[in-house]
Amino acid sequence: MSLSAMSKPILYSYWRSSCSWRVRIALNLKEIPYDIKPISLIKSGGEQHCNEYREVNPMEQVPALQIDGHTLIESLSIMYYLEETRPQRPLMPQDVLKRAKVREICEVVASGVQPLQNLIVLIHVGEEKKKEWAQHWITRGFRAIEKLLSTSAGKFCVGDEITLADCCLVPQVFNARRFHVDLRPYPIILRIDRELEGHPAFRAAHPSNQPDCPPEAAK
Amino acid sequence: MSLSAMSKPILYSYWRSSCSWRVRIALNLKEIPYDIKPISLIKSGGEQHCNEYREVNPMEQVPALQIDGHTLIESLSIMYYLEETRPQRPLMPQDVLKRAKVREICEVVASGVQPLQNLIVLIHVGEEKKKEWAQHWITRGFRAIEKLLSTSAGKFCVGDEITLADCCLVPQVFNARRFHVDLRPYPIILRIDRELEGHPAFRAAHPSNQPDCPPEAAK
Numbered sequence: 056m057s058l059s060a061m062s063k064p065i066l067y068s069y070w071r072s073s074c075s076w077r078v079r080i081a082l083n084l085k086e087i088p089y090d091i092k093p094i095s096l097i098k099s100g101g102e103q104h105c106n107e108y109r110e111v112n113p114m115e116q117v118p119a120l121q122i123d124g125h126t127l128i129e130s131l132s133i134m135y136y137l138e139e140t141r142p143q144r145p146l147m148p149q150d151v152l153k154r155a156k157v158r159e160i161c162e163v164v165a166s167g168v169q170p171l172q173n174l175i176v177l178i179h180v181g182e183e184k185k186k187e188w189a190q191h192w193i194t195r196g197f198r199a200i201e202k203l204l205s206t207s208a209g210k211f212c213v214g215d216e217i218t219l220a221d222c223c224l225v226p227q228v229f230n231a232r233r234f235h236v237d238l239r240p241y242p243i244i245l246r247i248d249r250e251l252e253g254h255p256a257f258r259a260a261h262p263s264n265q266p267d268c269p270p271e272a273a274k
Numbered sequence: 275m276s277l278s279a280m281s282k283p284i285l286y287s288y289w290r291s292s293c294s295w296r297v298r299i300a301l302n303l304k305e306i307p308y309d310i311k312p313i314s315l316i317k318s319g320g321e322q323h324c325n326e327y328r329e330v331n332p333m334e335q336v337p338a339l340q341i342d343g344h345t346l347i348e349s350l351s352i353m354y355y356l357e358e359t360r361p362q363r364p365l366m367p368q369d370v371l372k373r374a375k376v377r378e379i380c381e382v383v384a385s386g387v388q389p390l391q392n393l394i395v396l397i398h399v400g401e402e403k404k405k406e407w408a409q410h411w412i413t414r415g416f417r418a419i420e421k422l423l424s425t426s427a428g429k430f431c432v433g434d435e436i437t438l439a440d441c442c443l444v445p446q447v448f449n450a451r452r453f454h455v456d457l458r459p460y461p462i463i464l465r466i467d468r469e470l471e472g473h474p475a476f477r478a479a480h481p482s483n484q485p486d487c488p489p490e491a492a493k
Contacts, residue, residue, distance in 0.1 A: 113418035114386055125371060129385070132377035139370050151358050152344055158351035166348070166385040167333055176390065179407070188398070199332035 064089040064122040067111060069096045070265035070272075073169060073226035074130040075118040079260035080222040081134045085144050089120075093267035096174055116175075131165050134219050146219045153214060156207045160200060160220035164227045168196035172230060189234040197231065197241050200224070204243040211247055217254075225251050229262070283308040283341040286330060288315045289484035289491075292388060292445035293349040294337040298479035299441040300353045304363050308339075312486035315393055335394075350384050353438050365438045372433060375426045379419060379439035383446045387415035391449060408453040416450065416460050419443070423462040430466055436473075444470050448481070 066082065068075035068091050082089050094117050095102045102108060103115045112119040112128045120127045123140070127133045138147055147154055170176065171192035177185040207213045212220035228248045231238060238245055251257045258264065263273050285301065287294035287310050301308050313336050314321045321327060322334045331338040331347045339346045342359065346352045357366055366373055389395065390411035396404040426432045431439035447467045450457060457464055470476045477483065482492050 113421035114382060114415070115418075123371075125374075127374050127378070129378045129381035131385075132374050132381050135377055136370065136374040139373065151355065152342075154358065155344075155346050155351050155355040158354055159346070159348045162348035162351050162384070163333060165381070166350075166389050170385050170389040171395065179410075191398075196333070199334075202332035 064120055065092050066090070067092050067094050067108070067117050067119040067121075068265070068267075069094055069117045070262045070268040072096065072117045073230050074116070074165075076226040076229075076260055076262065077130045077219075077222045078118045078120065078133050079265075080225070080257055081137055081146060081219065083256035083259050084146060084217065084222075085137060085141050087137070087141060091266055093265075095267065131161055131219075131223075134222065138219070146217065146222065148213060148216065148218060153207075156203070156213045157218045157220045160203060160207075160212050161223045163196055163200055163203070164223040167199070168193055168227060169230075172234065186234055189230075190236050193227070193231045193234060193236050196227075197236070197238075197244060201241045201243055204247070208243050208247065210250060217251070221247065221251060224248070225257060283339055284311050285309070286311050286313050286327070286336050286338040286340075287484070287486075288313055288336045289481045289487040291315065291336045292392075292449050293335070293384075295445040295448075295479055295481065296349045296438075296441045297337045297339065297352050299444070299476055300356055300365060300438065302475035302478050303365060303436065303441075304356060304360050306356065306360060310485055312484075314486065350380055350438075350442075353441065357438070365436065365441065367432060367435070367437065372426075375422070375432045376437045376439045379422055379426075379431050380442045382415055382419055382422070383442040386418070387412055387446060388449075391453065405453055408449075409455050412446070412450045412453060412455050415446075416455070416457075416463060420460045420462055423466070427462050427466065429469065436470070440466065440470060443467070444476060 064087065066075070066078060066089050068079065094108060096117070103117060109115055111126055114128060118130055118133065120133045127136055134146070138145065147157060172189040177189065180188045204212060209215040211217050212224055224244065225248055228244060262268055283306065285294070285297060285308050287298065313327060315336070322336060328334055330345055333347060337349055337352065339352045346355055353365070357364065366376060391408040396408065399407045423431060428434040430436050431443055443463065444467055447463060481487055
């Protein structure tokens with residue numbers, strides 16, 4: 056293995072990016088040491104659009120992970136790679152049906168909710184309509200997730216072990232609060248979120264504990 | 275196994291839905307016989323919103339797959355389930371890095387492009403702006419995919435075997451054409467699309483060959 060392949064993974068991350076946050080949780084749960092390279096999504100029109108970063112991630116978004124001598128993009132793809140290469144502390148169940156249930160929740164968040172309320176889309180929607188727009192899509196997704204959880208959840212999203220579904224759900228709940236979504240209709244989501252709030256791996260991954268979190272936003 | 279678990283899978287599908295189409299390709303490639311239950315996304319304000327279908331898929335969208343006595347939603351989750359339970363004609367490489375590359379392309383399509391140009395979002399964007407909106411997000415995604423393919427592609431998206439990445443890419447190219455996206459800057463995407471155009475599994479999954487395709491849209 057080359058020197059670069061053995062060095063510590065580098066996560067390109069933005070403190071408040073929910074997609075970066077998912078990967079931070081997974082890295083923490085698996086106790087994989089990593090360095091963070093902050094990419095500001097707001098400074099100078101967004102550092103993710105600069106030429107240098109475009110070479111890292113052609114989608115011009117965070118996260119990206121340099122690991123094992125490779126650069127990986129897309130949060131779910133990164134998390135599955137970690138799962139397949141670092142089997143310690145599994146984040147996917149063994150049972151095929153439960154695996155499908157984990158992925159359903161991951162996909163509802165990652166393709167059904169987050170893309171529709173992320174910063175770049177809200178800029179296009181415009182200041183005036185953005186809160187209503189974000190609330191609409193988050194509410195639609197949370198209604199579905201609550202229904203899915205009603206048959207899959209134990210202590211966490213799928214059964215009693217933390218899975219990738221939980222890594223996706225918790226940052227999305229944070230976003231829901233940012234957009235003042237009424238969360239009372241989703242008691243299972245709220246219970247799981249509360250359950251994980253104090254977990255060290257989740258706490259260390261929280262936006263307020265990131266090196267690039269501005270002082271006024273830190274807890 | 276119960277009787278329902280042994281019966282033929284039922285795919286809830288809409289002829290022109292690119293997410294349904296992905297799953298149709300995967301089912302065809304794996305030679306899994308299935309029945310289609312058409313759900314019209316336009317009739318009576320969208321059959322996906324009726325109470326009966328909401329019980330099938332709480333996200334109120336297609337596809338959904340009834341298989342092995344279970345109901346699965348989210349196209350990528352369904353395809354990974356098929357891959358894990360029907361190992362014939364694998365649609366994922368064995369190599370972990372190549373697997374990550376397949377998933378990257380799947381996720382760029384499934385979370386970076388498709389959600390932003392699907393019917394339900396375009397209704398919100400409005401008739402006047404919808405073409406420009408769809409073109410913007412498809413172009414952004416295709417620029418990234420072309421770059422990813424420049425290092426991953428062989429005959430197909432990742433190497434010389436058809437993978438889930440190809441199942442995601444082909445329907446998205448069709449959507450790009452619907453919205454009159456200029457595809458000339460993406461020669462690798464175009465080459466792979468042409469390569470797969472005549473493949474029996476892809477052809478049978480094409481919108482124009484679906485039972486619910488209106489006669490005026492059929493080839």
